[in-house]
Amino acid sequence: MSLLVVGSVAFDAIETPFGKTDKIVGGAASYICLAASYFNKHSHLVSVVGGDFPENFIQLLQQQGVNTEGLQIKKDEKSFFWSGKYHNDLNNRDTLVTELNVLGTFNPIVPESAQNAEFLMLGNLAPAVQISVIQQMKTRPKLIVLDTMNFWMDIALDELKQVIGMIDVLTINDAEARQLSGEYSLVKAAQKILKMGLKALVIKKGEHGALLFNHDQVFFAPALPLEEVYDPTGAGDTFAGGFIGYLAKTEDISFDNMKRAIIFGSAMASFTVEKFGTERLIGLSQEDVDERVKEFINLVQFDIDLY
């Protein structure tokens, strides 16, 4: 089914204990589109880049089945740029540089061909921008998933709550769930946040996995224990891309299928962290993905017969 992805396409410069990069391609929508492309080949990208952005990455997306008609290229401006340095444990990072550039004035225009997309993934952007995308849809998508961050809770909470009321599934991390709800217990936090108008909530816990809640069920998927985590950048976006890509492919938005989508999303994220940036998400085979999913099955499945 058709999937519309809206989010940043950008440059990152990353430093981890294992090395550092020059400017490489990053941005939420880059990770989301690549991860989703392993499941669903009918996607549209709405984003903005400057004249400095490499044409070959856009071609790569197109080869992966991403329609880039909605990608605005502002020839005389520069792409969004973020630079960060991770601490030794990789769980914390300091932002060194944030240059909004073209993203500062981003006004997303959903092309007519994407206005009936059945699945909509809104990557982390200003809530007002996310709202404007929803308002451009001709038919209400079957499922809208939205990612956001603490920054918008700090400076645009009312608009954020407004957009949460318009979507189906919210993905945030544990600290953000606590901030948004005022509850320390993630179970209580989830109950409060779901009442803002959601069908389901995903709480991402980084190396500690992810929780999926609906109004009466909870599911947990661990992160795969890896020998080396090289660069966590984009793991959450990759997870979201795998999640919605799998749902769009299977056209099934039941809780049981969302559980599967969480596993596929986690599997995709486990690739991303193995190299810098989007590198590991390029050129994976179906066998690579299946093999990773099998590792998840082996990791968590057990057999207890209580009856």
Add this chain to the structure above:
Amino acid sequence: MSLLVVGSVAFDAIETPFGKTDKIVGGAASYICLAASYFNKHSHLVSVVGGDFPENFIQLLQQQGVNTEGLQIKKDEKSFFWSGKYHNDLNNRDTLVTELNVLGTFNPIVPESAQNAEFLMLGNLAPAVQISVIQQMKTRPKLIVLDTMNFWMDIALDELKQVIGMIDVLTINDAEARQLSGEYSLVKAAQKILKMGLKALVIKKGEHGALLFNHDQVFFAPALPLEEVYDPTGAGDTFAGGFIGYLAKTEDISFDNMKRAIIFGSAMASFTVEKFGTERLIGLSQEDVDERVKEFINLVQFDIDLY
């Protein structure tokens, strides 16, 4: 099958964001024996208390099928006492008081009736004390599980490594696994620690669950997401008690059965944290335990068919 539990039986005074206690019964072996008693009724306790320790708790253990012949009661001395205060997130705590009292000179004597126990659980104690217990066994137990902590890595590393070479399964937390191995990656840490002579290693991650490793497999069990965590004291010992109690009951030390034991241990630990001290571990029914295990099954089971 018969199970021998060696560890502290003590008093704790605990302060959490939800309240504080006077001196209440605590100690690793108290939690271990109670948790194990829900699976296996043939256990022996080797420990030491002072004349101040309540007779009714000893009777409670006896009612749960614990043979307390090996519990030394030093009438004129005082029981081990620990007092601690948890931070708001319950993941960190400050020790306020440690009075070793009878534990300072503890010389465990394994009664003849326990010298052929098939399962041995060594709670956190000085490695030299743990070694002396193993040396008193007439026949080598089918399985020896040992818990320890960073304190012994700091002050008695050589003896700790010696006892690790004598046992089958080690349980430590993630920070301790990193300290003991010098590896940040838990996968690498586990590989190094297993080579010290273990069949399996359990890495406890508190609210983030637990990992079970052997030389070529890994299994992960989450902690149950709870509405309220009241007091984490004893959760790790309860987990260990449920783990070895289930193994002793089923007499099966295969990796697949250890996976089940991890789930039962996690289920027992999820009770402990709901109240102060050992309170919640008293008077549970088989239905209570089964119900909790079903919650684990619902939490992690998914159904993906890759073929």
